[in-house]
Amino acid sequence: MGEPSGTEAESPPEPAHGPAYDPTPGPAEAPAPAPSAPAPAPPDGAVIATRALTKRYRGGQPAVDSLDLTVPAGSVFGFLGPNGSGKTTTIRMLMGLIAPTSGTAHVLGRSMPRAARTVLPRVGALIEGPAAYGFLSGRDNLLRYDAADPTADPRTRRHRVAAALDRVGLAAAAGKRAGAYSLGMKQRLGLAAALLRPRSLLVLDEPTNGLDPQGMREIRSLVRELAADGTTVFLSSHLLDEIEHVCTHAAVMARGRLLAQGAVADLAAGMRGRLVVTTPDPGDAARVLKERGAGDVAVDGDRVTAQPPDGDLAELNAALVTDGVRVRGFAVERASLEDAFVALTGEGFDVAG
Numbered sequence: 420m421g422e423p424s425g426t427e428a429e430s431p432p433e434p435a436h437g438p439a440y441d442p443t444p445g446p447a448e449a450p451a452p453a454p455s456a457p458a459p460a461p462p463d464g465a466v467i468a469t470r471a472l473t474k475r476y477r478g479g480q481p482a483v484d485s486l487d488l489t490v491p492a493g494s495v496f497g498f499l500g501p502n503g504s505g506k507t508t509t510i511r512m513l514m515g516l517i518a519p520t521s522g523t524a525h526v527l528g529r530s531m532p533r534a535a536r537t538v539l540p541r542v543g544a545l546i547e548g549p550a551a552y553g554f555l556s557g558r559d560n561l562l563r564y565d566a567a568d569p570t571a572d573p574r575t576r577r578h579r580v581a582a583a584l585d586r587v588g589l590a591a592a593a594g595k596r597a598g599a600y601s602l603g604m605k606q607r608l609g610l611a612a613a614l615l616r617p618r619s620l621l622v623l624d625e626p627t628n629g630l631d632p633q634g635m636r637e638i639r640s641l642v643r644e645l646a647a648d649g650t651t652v653f654l655s656s657h658l659l660d661e662i663e664h665v666c667t668h669a670a671v672m673a674r675g676r677l678l679a680q681g682a683v684a685d686l687a688a689g690m691r692g693r694l695v696v697t698t699p700d701p702g703d704a705a706r707v708l709k710e711r712g713a714g715d716v717a718v719d720g721d722r723v724t725a726q727p728p729d730g731d732l733a734e735l736n737a738a739l740v741t742d743g744v745r746v747r748g749f750a751v752e753r754a755s756l757e758d759a760f761v762a763l764t765g766e767g768f769d770v771a772g
């Protein structure tokens with residue numbers, strides 16, 4: 420999460436929580452001033468499109484630096500990067516909570532933050548953790564939250580609250596004090612708040628942060644269900660595993676800059692996986708692989724692994740056999756998103772979180 424907003428130089432007043440689930444939503448925040456440059460039209464079908472989006476907090480390096488992000492409609496888009504890489508700052512600009520230093524951001528085809536009042540009712544957001552009144556039940560939290568929204572229809576309130584609680588699997592616990600909820604249940608209550616109205620886009624900042632494996636599974640399957648219904652989901656995460664299992668598309672950030680974006684399968688497919696040769700002659704195999712241009716050759720028992728050289732791998736296999744290496748297994752392991760990330764950043768990734 421970002422650091423206290425008190426260090427922020429030029430942003431407008433900010434609500435303590437995300438736009439969709441502050442339990443004390445007052446009158447709508449004044450939208451931040453729009454950048455003066457004319458906004459280019461967003462690409463067709465993009466639910467989020469930013470161009471050269473930049474945020475520089477007072478005196479520092481840019482927290483977000485010339486970001487060109489394109490989130491296709493219908494995608495589950497993972498916004499991936501280690502702590503401090505600029506994810507939360509980007510999300511806050513997209514939601515109109517802070518003004519960019521320069522560049523443009525379009526959400527649902529409209530320029531932010533100028534169109535915040537039109538855009539935000541169509542966006543469900545869960546930002547900077549769930550917030551709820553502990554002394555109220557989950558249901559009463561949602562009733563109160565919905566009642567504070569001047570555009571929400573009071574006649575359908577009870578029905579919409581019940582449907583949202585049901586949707587996130589909290590119907591049975593609806594009458595329980597939110598203070599007694601587990602973190603996972605609080606997170607689901609936050610999602611229920613985001614789902615009180617039909618949404619074109621859900622923005623979730625680290626939705627599984629702090630959850631146990633069971634809680635993570637529940638949120639992930641909920642995200643998949645929502646996406647199956649056609650909602651575009653934009654979620655930030657520092658967990659590669661999460662992105663790989665839940666997302667159709669991803670963008671990789673490091674130190675405020677975008678390193679890559681695209682379909683998850685393409686991000687990993689651009690990488691050649693590691694060659695694994697299983698053999699009772701590992702020393703000879705390693706020698707032949709090196710001679711044939713394989714990189715980073717490593718021997719572990721009867722397994723020899725390497726970065727495959729360019730060219731036809733069938734030829735490489737034949738060369739091993741011709742040189743008397745008895746080959747039991749010869750395969751290229753599929754590259755993971757983690758391999759792609761390491762190749763992009765040249766550094767490891769805190770996979771465990």
Ligand SMILES: Nc1ncnc2c1ncn2[C@@H]1O[C@H](COP(=O)(O)OP(=O)(O)OP(=O)(O)O)[C@@H](O)[C@H]1O
Nearest residue numbers: 420421422424426476482502503504505506507508
């Ligand atoms: N209000 C602020 N004032 C000054 N600097 C800030 C502020 N918010 C964030 N930063 C700095 O901007 C950079 C990006 O932070 P940001 O919170 O956007 O990253 P993040 O990828 O979301 O990380 P995390 O997962 O830790 O929230 C960091 O160096 C951070 O210290």
